[in-house]
Amino acid sequence: MGNPMNVKLIGYTSEPEKLPAMAATLTHSKIKPEELAKKSQHDLSAVLKQVLALGHTSIIEHASFTFAISDVSRSLTHQLVRHRIASYSQQSQRYVNLTEPSYVIPPTIAKNPKMKHAYEDTMRLIWEQYNKLLEMKIPAEDSRYVLPNATCTNIMVTMNARSLLNFFELRCCQHAQWEIRLLAHKMLSEVKKVAPVIFKNAGPSCKTKKICPEKKTTCPLYPK
Ligand SMILES: Cc1cc2nc3c(=O)[nH]c(=O)nc-3n(C[C@H](O)[C@H](O)[C@H](O)COP(=O)(O)OP(=O)(O)OC[C@H]3O[C@@H](n4cnc5c(N)ncnc54)[C@H](O)[C@@H]3O)c2cc1C
Numbered sequence: 066m067g068n069p070m071n072v073k074l075i076g077y078t079s080e081p082e083k084l085p086a087m088a089a090t091l092t093h094s095k096i097k098p099e100e101l102a103k104k105s106q107h108d109l110s111a112v113l114k115q116v117l118a119l120g121h122t123s124i125i126e127h128a129s130f131t132f133a134i135s136d137v138s139r140s141l142t143h144q145l146v147r148h149r150i151a152s153y154s155q156q157s158q159r160y161v162n163l164t165e166p167s168y169v170i171p172p173t174i175a176k177n178p179k180m181k182h183a184y185e186d187t188m189r190l191i192w193e194q195y196n197k198l199l200e201m202k203i204p205a206e207d208s209r210y211v212l213p214n215a216t217c218t219n220i221m222v223t224m225n226a227r228s229l230l231n232f233f234e235l236r237c238c239q240h241a242q243w244e245i246r247l248l249a250h251k252m253l254s255e256v257k258k259v260a261p262v263i264f265k266n267a268g269p270s271c272k273t274k275k276i277c278p279e280k281k282t283t284c285p286l287y288p289k
Pocket of ligand 1: 149231236
């Protein structure tokens with residue numbers, strides 16, 4: 066079994082709200098960008114709020130955020146990497162032999178002792194087979210074919226703030242799959258600490274746009 070999911074913001078554009086604010090000011094000003102750079106974040110913050118309220122989110126593409134994500138399942142990362150406006154680096158199953166069982170247990174299974182036991186037995190068998198294949202000199206890139214979606218993995222992702230807003234709209238939704246939803250909420254709480262203006266209203270589209278793409282009228286968050 067793996068460790069609990071770990072999500073850390075390990076890097077971001079310095080002054081992540083100043084650059085977008087400068088970009089917003091630049092578009093409506095005769096002042097050159099190098100002059101705008103001398104202004105303080107405080108002087109520029111009103112513009113940032115106004116422009117974001119108008120939905121002109123291209124300016125926040127100037128701010129990028131890098132996350133270290135570990136002990137998540139391959140199920141999660143398969144969904145994550147569908148977000149194309151991002152950069153990824155993921156632990157390779159070709160170059161890393163995953164000889165120790167390391168897998169995520171979904172809460173629906175973890176809460177049922179009988180089911181959990183059966184699940185863990187299955188994982189034990191899978192890893193036995195995987196290790197047998199490696200012992201028989203089958204390359205890791207082929208042995209890994211027996212590994213499950215639950216297999217733990219580590220990934221780094223960099224997204225700009227505009228792409229993150231889209232990611233949060235889709236994946237903070239109550240109806241997104243539980244593991245990527247947990248990841249999205251952890252990522253949102255990290256970026257809110259360093260870019261509170263940009264991410265103040267970030268979240269699922271029922272919050273940001275008052276629409277429910279899933280049409281889940283029974284959801285308690287369904288927009289009134
Ligand atoms: C609840 C849920 C269920 C899902 N179920 C499925 C499923 O069953 N099967 C499945 O295959 N996927 C599924 N997905 C994945 C989904 O279809 C998207 O691939 C994924 O959410 C990435 O979203 P995105 O394209 O907006 O993000 P990004 O790839 O980061 O793109 C961001 C935005 O850029 C624009 N863009 C990017 N690339 C292009 C392009 N080539 N052309 C035009 N505009 C572009 C779009 O406006 C897009 O919204 C699901 C997603 C969610 C949230």
